[in-house]
Amino acid sequence: MRRVTKRWGQVATRGTGDAEPGRDRAIAIAGTDAGGRAAARRAQAEQREGRVAAGLSELERWLADQVAQGIAQARQTGLADWDDLARRLVDAQAPGVAGTVARLSRVLHAEDWPGLLLGEYALLHLLAVAHRRAAALPEPLRQTVRARVGFPVTRESVLATAAVRDHWDVVGSRDEEQERLVARRVWLAGRTTGRAAMVLSFTPAGQPPDASLALGTTIDADLAFYPGASPLRALVAERYGLADAGPPPGTTVSRVPALIAEVLTADPWADSWPLVLAGVVPCLDGLADEEGNALPLHPSAGVPWRLLAVSGGRPVTVAAEWTPRGLLPLTTWDEEGGVVRL
Template identity: 75%
Template sequence: MRRVIERWSRDQVLSLAPDAASQKAATGVSAPGKWSGSGALPDVVWGECKGSGATPYRACVDLSEPAYKCSCPSRKFPCKHALGLLLLWASDGVPDGGEPAGWAAEWLEQRRSRADKQEKQEKQEKRDGRERSAPAKAARSSGGSAQRETRVSAGLSELERWLTDQIAQGIAGAPQTGLADWDELGRRLVDAQAPGVAGSVSRLSRVLGEEDWPGLLLEEYALIHLLAVAHRRTAELPAGLAETVRSRVGFPITREDVLATPWVRDEWDVVGGRDEEQDRLVARRIWMQGRATGRVALVLSFAPIGQALDASLVTGTAVDASLAYYPGASPLRAVVAERHGPVAAARPAGTRLSQVPGRIAEVLAGDPWADSWPVVLEGVIPSKESLMDEDGNGLPLHPAGGALWRLLAVSGGHPVTVAAEWTPRGSRPLTVWDEESQVVRL
């Protein structure tokens, strides 16, 4: 029996494009006259697009993940033809029914065969991970990684002394000497095998461009100092907080170890996503919220600039899946351990603005270094500076949150449901649902 996939909106399709040029190119090939032999079933769309040559390009999209196939030579993924086909389908331009063309059916069968093999492999990895997890932890606690622990401890002790000197000397000279000092300190922390702390130090330069940089710099120094002290006193911390500290310092945890933790199965709404460049990589952050558990999750993927990112989780859709969380006192990051199938999309359940401060306080109590957290807010009226509710409660927006005209246009001054990414400097709206539960990606 085929799974039923609801038709996506134009915004949802364009959110899959690897770049703005692909969005424009896809729009150009989405005209009905360019397509022939097209068709759609509840979980697959296929068609042939007329190109510059005599042979049309064959494009097929498996909507259940989604996954893409096209005979064109493009290195972009998904290519403009796959996106154009989805745009045509989103606008009711692809006829329903029938059986996939032979070439499309062959690709789908190959995918199903690989999926069966992958499912067996993942189940085996989960069993193997559980078998290795306890010995690995025992080895770590008994000195299996004693050399690294010693180097990290020495590096963080030096960091504590450096921070003490900075406060004693004052920070007035940071705009002149900070960049060189932080660069040198970051290199020493990398040598000490504490890449997480090194990353925090390397990001200090961002605050110098702000008008209130002295206060922001002191906040960052305080958080880094807290992390160094917490690592020194790890043995005194609760297990969850100790795992958080190790993660923030930069101790790795393998995918196998994550999969060995208990899985959380739910129907997960994909409530938003955002891409950002980090060094020479692009990081894709996908936020999810469970319908039954109410838990939120962050699924991360990375790719070199210009290469395709994982596009299997589409904002505004929902999936029945089991997630495995990375350990910590306020667990957020997760991996999709197993997909059980898509479910009907719906506007996600939201919380009231008055409940947000308490929730963020709980998060920070478990992880004081948390710098973002997803929130789905119901009944909010957006303005240029904040999200407000009818009781006068407000949530400030991030000063670099981008253009808000789409959010304001969808709202029209009326209450809407908004998914946003909370940060200490304000929230970034990601997605809005209108009165008819139509999703608009911001």
């Protein structure tokens, strides 16, 4: 099972910043000796840099055009425009940006869509400019920019970095189907380091996804992080065992703003971060501490009835995904310490 997942994990990484095996194979066939292969790979990489740079400068011009002409028509013309633009960005080998553009249509559901859309355009603009000036950026931020643009990072290079060993609580997971693949995000929280991590895996739709990280368990493991200014995505490099540790420790509502500010200072494009909150009372539209300070839920989350049911109006531990528009509850722990997926 694991082997299958792994194989697909590599094939399925278009748009997620991993290597592209199909392309590698083509190069391997083209070049016969080792030196030729390396040269071919270099040429290929240079070609890609050129295509991405051209694609992103076209994006910059497109964004400036939109804002110059006015975005009032986006509701009518947006879907077709973004589709077209996303396709051109895929051709330009910038799958990360292409994905962001393809997801723009989500803002149209909101009442304040003009503000949300301007925000998204502004961050895309920032990304294109940052890529253009990448040479001047500190290395971690440059890596973040390249990852967001969609440059591949191989598993091998990630596994070659210094790993972080900790007791990692598996605090949340979510599956999302995209193009006949199920993308599974598993969020982890380190007991000693206090670090957050996200392990991404892909499985063809209809097959059981990778179940090696079970919600509610705690694993003693080495995690290798993908490079970046605010690293979150990680691989399990080595597992030492399963620790029986009970519900994870959590932070408080009042500490969340500083934590998020730190994440965004390092990576202004961050739009997802896992949080474990202890002692929060779920409300109909947010999570409150006992002083009544509340973090709002994402509008699409609806009323968190299961979470409310478990809490009964009393403080509980909740794992949630932070997003710019509010929290998406992931997990809670009941009175008996049992894990409840939300």
